[in-house]
Amino acid sequence: MLPLDLSGLGRAGIDLAYVVTGFCFGFVLEQAGFGNARNLAAQFYLRDMRVLKVMFTAIVTAMLLLFGADVMGLLKPGALYINPTHLWPGIVGGIVFGVGFVIGGYCPGTSIVSLATLKLDGLCFVVGMVLGMVCFGETVSRFRAFFETSGNLGELTLAQVFGVPQGLVVVLVVAMALGMFWAAERIEAYFATR
Amino acid sequence: MLSTRRLAAGAALGGALVLWIIHSPEPASRLAARQSSLEKKLASEEIRIDPAEVLELSYNPAARLKLLDLRDENEYNLFHIAGSRRVGLEALACGDLPPLSRDDRVVVVSNGEGRAAKAWLLLSAAGFEKVYILAGGIHGWLKAFAGPGVFDEGMPKCPFDDCRRYRFDAALGDRHPAADPDPEVLTGRTFPRKIELKTPRKRVSGSCG
Numbered sequence: 001m002l003p004l005d006l007s008g009l010g011r012a013g014i015d016l017a018y019v020v021t022g023f024c025f026g027f028v029l030e031q032a033g034f035g036n037a038r039n040l041a042a043q044f045y046l047r048d049m050r051v052l053k054v055m056f057t058a059i060v061t062a063m064l065l066l067f068g069a070d071v072m073g074l075l076k077p078g079a080l081y082i083n084p085t086h087l088w089p090g091i092v093g094g095i096v097f098g099v100g101f102v103i104g105g106y107c108p109g110t111s112i113v114s115l116a117t118l119k120l121d122g123l124c125f126v127v128g129m130v131l132g133m134v135c136f137g138e139t140v141s142r143f144r145a146f147f148e149t150s151g152n153l154g155e156l157t158l159a160q161v162f163g164v165p166q167g168l169v170v171v172l173v174v175a176m177a178l179g180m181f182w183a184a185e186r187i188e189a190y191f192a193t194r
Numbered sequence: 195m196l197s198t199r200r201l202a203a204g205a206a207l208g209g210a211l212v213l214w215i216i217h218s219p220e221p222a223s224r225l226a227a228r229q230s231s232l233e234k235k236l237a238s239e240e241i242r243i244d245p246a247e248v249l250e251l252s253y254n255p256a257a258r259l260k261l262l263d264l265r266d267e268n269e270y271n272l273f274h275i276a277g278s279r280r281v282g283l284e285a286l287a288c289g290d291l292p293p294l295s296r297d298d299r300v301v302v303v304s305n306g307e308g309r310a311a312k313a314w315l316l317l318s319a320a321g322f323e324k325v326y327i328l329a330g331g332i333h334g335w336l337k338a339f340a341g342p343g344v345f346d347e348g349m350p351k352c353p354f355d356d357c358r359r360y361r362f363d364a365a366l367g368d369r370h371p372a373a374d375p376d377p378e379v380l381t382g383r384t385f386p387r388k389i390e391l392k393t394p395r396k397r398v399s400g401s402c403g
Contacts, residue, residue: 064209071217073228079321167214174210178203 037105049184087151225319244385264309276374306355340372
């Protein structure tokens with residue numbers, strides 16, 4: 001039954017599983033070209049939509065595997081952590097993240113991938129990110145109320161918001177992703193010549 | 195000739211449609227898949243908690259105790275533990291769950307343990323991991339806190355002791371003293387503790403990559 005119980009591996013074995021998983025994740029990001037800021041920033045200029053394609057492929061794949069495991073009774077009910085929805089902090093965080101992404105050319109994970117391939121811009125981004133984390137950590141008490149209570153909607157899923165079955169949400173997200181892939185190809189073709 | 199892309203797109207959409215069709219979200223359906231493993235746990239004493247421990251936990255907000263009473267409405271109106279909420283077994287089986295958090299400790303209550311055991315199975319199958327049965331049910335509670343004259347040994351006993359064996363002169367609900375006993379009654383009383391309260395660690399979410 002999923003998630004797998006790794007306790008039999010011991011402390012060192014579990015740590016090794018984290019390292020292997022992290023390595024595989026970074027390897028896939030690098031293979032997708034996400035260790036290069038030009039590829040990532042091109043998303044915002046609509047010339048290269050690989051970020052959208054890779055991310056939505058990952059979402060659809062993970063969603064279908066998780067939902068399939070649930071349907072087949074392989075997923076332990078309740079084991080899946082649903083991140084609570086904090087509406088306004090999510091909006092503010094999304095804007096900050098997006099602005100940082102288009103200016104720096106990376107998001108947190110891809111900057112680490114870039115650093116792993118010894119890119120200078122990746123190093124600068126990681127240093128800036130660490131400094132930002134320190135500043136945030138030192139000042140978070142001033143706006144803790146905003147982060148913890150503003151727009152706190154609890155553990156919310158799309159099925160709950162729209163009052164439709166989970167299965168229908170899965171079908172709609174797959175259809176949406178396919179529609180976006182189709183549109184992305186046309187947008188790329190249009191902007192590549194401009 | 196179909197391209198690989200179109201095949202992959204068709205497989206994803208077709209797979210999603212098939213999963214939607216065969217998906218059964220009701221706890222009763224989920225229970226069928228996990229029945230044998232859950233029944234082993236149901237047979238253990240670890241999930242049965244003593245009335246004294248329930249009373250003790252009810253005074254500790256960190257326990258996040260939720261009492262679900264599975265008895266009929268008339269039995270519930272006759273007497274119920276203060277703070278408990280009545281739910282029907284049929285509603286639970288259909289997925290009509292009361293508002294509960296995964297962090298709540300849910301104690302299911304029936305006259306004995308029959309309906310409570312069924313509710314335990316349904317809630318566990320629905321993904322609630324901190325579900326317990328009130329040991330001895332309302333009968334056990336009344337024996338522990340109501341004093342003589344309420345629990346009637348002479349009334350007929352049915353399987354799992356789930357038929358009512360108590361008498362009240364009127365429908366008192368939670369107005370009877372035994373519904374909300376003074377915690378002082380626990381002084382000097384020993385009972386097996388099944389729940390160890392730990393300081394919860396805040397869960398962290400992952401990043402986007």
